[in-house]
Amino acid sequence: MTAWTWRFEKADGTEVQPAVQPEEFTTQGDAESWIGEHWKALLEGGADQVRLFEENAEIYGPMNLHADAA
Numbered sequence: 001m002t003a004w005t006w007r008f009e010k011a012d013g014t015e016v017q018p019a020v021q022p023e024e025f026t027t028q029g030d031a032e033s034w035i036g037e038h039w040k041a042l043l044e045g046g047a048d049q050v051r052l053f054e055e056n057a058e059i060y061g062p063m064n065l066h067a068d069a070a
Contacts, residue, residue, distance in 0.1 A: 010046070016046050018042055
């Protein structure tokens with residue numbers, strides 16, 4: 001079974017522990033729905049951006065969590 005995971009980072013790419021612990025995701029849609037629900041808490045907890053991985057392959061990122069980012 002494919003695992004989808006998020007990497008939580010500061011603006012400089014340094015990995016940080018998430019303020020909300022993610023579950024294991026079996027689909028990209030589930031992972032994206034979760035980030036959509038929790039991005040504010042993650043931002044408040046110190047994460048500036050996230051990257052989405054399928055197994056060990058980066059799918060996209062960094063995705064900025066700041067709402068005012070262009």
